[in-house]
Amino acid sequence: MKEDIKIQYECVDCLNYFRLSSPIKFCAECKSENIRVVDKADYNDFIIEDLNLTELQVLNIVSVWYINGMIPDILQNSNGCELDEIVDDLFFNKLEEEKLIRSIKL
Numbered sequence: 001m002k003e004d005i006k007i008q009y010e011c012v013d014c015l016n017y018f019r020l021s022s023p024i025k026f027c028a029e030c031k032s033e034n035i036r037v038v039d040k041a042d043y044n045d046f047i048i049e050d051l052n053l054t055e056l057q058v059l060n061i062v063s064v065w066y067i068n069g070m071i072p073d074i075l076q077n078s079n080g081c082e083l084d085e086i087v088d089d090l091f092f093n094k095l096e097e098e099k100l101i102r103s104i105k106l
């Protein structure tokens with residue numbers, strides 16, 4: 001059944017999240033049989049996939065969260081760039097790339 005693929009499991013021992021279409025017997029990471037079904041309302045590690053979001057949409061969401069203070073201003077990469085700078089760079093690079101691809105197709 002198609003809905004079964006959407007069921008998310010958590011390994012109680014190694015905290016690995018995973019999905020399998022076949023009947024679950026053990027964790028794919030540590031082979032533990034101590035696994036449980038995760039309620040989607042609690043946590044969804046596959047939300048990008050489930051909502052079918054594009055990379056631009058994800059970058060835009062993260063940017064809006066950061067600007068609105070939903071993510072603390074403490075996230076930086078090793079070059080000292082803050083998350084909003086990183087996301088903005090990625091967003092505009094990707095946007096330019098898509099514009100270029102569209103201009104070639106026309």
Ligand SMILES: [Zn+2]
Nearest residue numbers: 011014027030
């Ligand atoms: Zn495990």
